[in-house]
Amino acid sequence: MSGFSDYQDDMTTNRTLDERTIEALLAGRALYDREDLTPLASLMMELRAVGDGIPPEPNAALAGVLAHGLPADPTTADDDLPVPAGGQIVRPAKQASGLPTWKRVRTMISGFVSAFAAKVAALGVVAKASLAVTATAAVAAGAVAADVPQTVSNSLGGGAHVPASIEAGDAGLEASADASADADADADVSDIEVPEASDVVEGADEQVDTLEGTIMNSPAGGPASDAVGQAGKAIGDVEEQVPDDVTDAVDDARGQVPDDVTDGVDDVRGQVPVPAEVDGAAERVQKRIPSQVSDTAGGLLP
Amino acid sequence: MDPTVVDQLVTAAQADAAWAFERLYRHFAPGVYGYLRTQGAEDPEDLTSEVFYGAFRRIRSFTGNGQAFRSWLFTIAHHRLIDDRRRRGRAVLTAPLDHGADTCVGGDVEDDALASLGSVQAVRLLDGLSPDQREVLALRVIADLTVEQTARVLGKQPGAVKALQRRGLAALRKKLEREGVTL
Numbered sequence: 001m002s003g004f005s006d007y008q009d010d011m012t013t014n015r016t017l018d019e020r021t022i023e024a025l026l027a028g029r030a031l032y033d034r035e036d037l038t039p040l041a042s043l044m045m046e047l048r049a050v051g052d053g054i055p056p057e058p059n060a061a062l063a064g065v066l067a068h069g070l071p072a073d074p075t076t077a078d079d080d081l082p083v084p085a086g087g088q089i090v091r092p093a094k095q096a097s098g099l100p101t102w103k104r105v106r107t108m109i110s111g112f113v114s115a116f117a118a119k120v121a122a123l124g125v126v127a128k129a130s131l132a133v134t135a136t137a138a139v140a141a142g143a144v145a146a147d148v149p150q151t152v153s154n155s156l157g158g159g160a161h162v163p164a165s166i167e168a169g170d171a172g173l174e175a176s177a178d179a180s181a182d183a184d185a186d187a188d189v190s191d192i193e194v195p196e197a198s199d200v201v202e203g204a205d206e207q208v209d210t211l212e213g214t215i216m217n218s219p220a221g222g223p224a225s226d227a228v229g230q231a232g233k234a235i236g237d238v239e240e241q242v243p244d245d246v247t248d249a250v251d252d253a254r255g256q257v258p259d260d261v262t263d264g265v266d267d268v269r270g271q272v273p274v275p276a277e278v279d280g281a282a283e284r285v286q287k288r289i290p291s292q293v294s295d296t297a298g299g300l301l302p
Numbered sequence: 303m304d305p306t307v308v309d310q311l312v313t314a315a316q317a318d319a320a321w322a323f324e325r326l327y328r329h330f331a332p333g334v335y336g337y338l339r340t341q342g343a344e345d346p347e348d349l350t351s352e353v354f355y356g357a358f359r360r361i362r363s364f365t366g367n368g369q370a371f372r373s374w375l376f377t378i379a380h381h382r383l384i385d386d387r388r389r390r391g392r393a394v395l396t397a398p399l400d401h402g403a404d405t406c407v408g409g410d411v412e413d414d415a416l417a418s419l420g421s422v423q424a425v426r427l428l429d430g431l432s433p434d435q436r437e438v439l440a441l442r443v444i445a446d447l448t449v450e451q452t453a454r455v456l457g458k459q460p461g462a463v464k465a466l467q468r469r470g471l472a473a474l475r476k477k478l479e480r481e482g483v484t485l
Binding site: 017019022025026028037039044046048049051052053054055058059065066067070 | 331347350440
């Protein structure tokens with residue numbers, strides 16, 4: 001039987017390199033207890049010597065700095081782009097900050113339609129009826145505006161169709177106005193067609209997508225882009241051209257609805273379970289509304 | 303050189319003192335040149351000049367002491383090296399290095415020749431490592447940077463630098479044992 005140290009020479013001496021040993025090797029410190037690392041330590045010493053010695057000859061530019069300091073204008077040093085004296089410097093055309101006009105208008109249109117649909121989804125019966133009157137008047141006024149291009153007019157007409165279909169599915173303004181204090185009893189949850197409202201919201205969403213896709217795919221500066229630019233102006237004009245008497249009439253009608261009816265509707269609305277798809281659709285649409293458009297729409301809607 | 307002297311030299315160079323530039327160059331240039339040599343720069347002499355010229359031009363924007371200046375200088379050298387590799391259209395060193403005799407100190411010719419031989423041998427052994435391992439060892443040994451400074455120069459984590467230096471040393475150790483190289 002062999003003893004523990006009989007074959008010591010056959011045992012490996014390749015011990016691992018711990019962090020302390022590594023740092024000693026790299027720093028060139030002596031390793032008294034690691035004779036196996038002597039060749040490696042010698043190699044590190046030689047490697048350290050690579051960074052010693054005399055410095056190489058500086059090139060002309062550096063020699064100038066070493067002799068006289070930095071040039072007066074270091075920005076015109078040889079590794080920068082030289083500016084020719086008296087040379088004509090051609091710069092790119094000035095760019096206006098922010099998005100181009102056609103894109104701003106496009107965003108405004110899609111945002112406006114989205115805001116409209118979202119607001120409609122959140123409205124009550126009476127408010128929807130009022131909205132129908134406002135939207136019809138707005139579209140009528142828009143049709144009067146001569147400078148609205150046909151394609152945009154069609155798109156806006158499609159957007160304006162949304163509240164019209166809601167009007168058909170809900171109680172009308174007249175019915176609401178005639179409602180008496182017993183509206184609570186008349187208001188039947190089953191009469192409020194929530195799934196239909198959901199369909200409307202999703203339909204509006206698709207229309208916005210279609211409109212956006214059409215505009216996105218049109219080349220900048222092309223006819224569609226011009227049309228969008230004109231549409232932006234037209235929207236502003238339409239807002240201004242809604243006759244005061246129409247707005248006043250809506251306000252009057254709204255004012256004639258007894259408070260108890262409004263309260264009753266609110267109560268009923270609170271009892272209606274909102275399907276998840278309506279919530280989801282409304283949320284999706286709401287996320288796409290820029291704050292300015294949302295504010296504008298908020299001013300137009302009850 | 304005393305670290306405080308280096309601090310003063312950096313301050314003087316920031317005040318555009320030509321003598322400070324000259325002394326800083328004499329102190330740091332051999333290390334920068336050696337680092338560039340081990341990394342396979344095509345023209346390490348010219349590249350060294352470019353590194354210092356760029357550093358001196360921007361020295362007014364530098365903040366820190368002499369040790370920070372060393373780290374900053376090698377960061378510039380590292381970037382110049384990358385530019386040099388891109389310029390040559392290859393990312394890593396592929397040709398064998400030919401370094402040596404022109405860098406040695408004056409004096410006894412025989413001693414110089416032997417010293418040169420050792421350095422050449424060391425550089426040749428370093429060539430067998432991966433580019434990352436070679437760069438880490440060069441910055442730790444030739445540039446005399448700490449793990450943290452090396453990590454900052456290379457844009458790596460200190461842990462990664464430690465792993466690279468450990469693997470690099472292990473590879474060199476194996477190579478020395480296998481080839482029986484005597485330095």
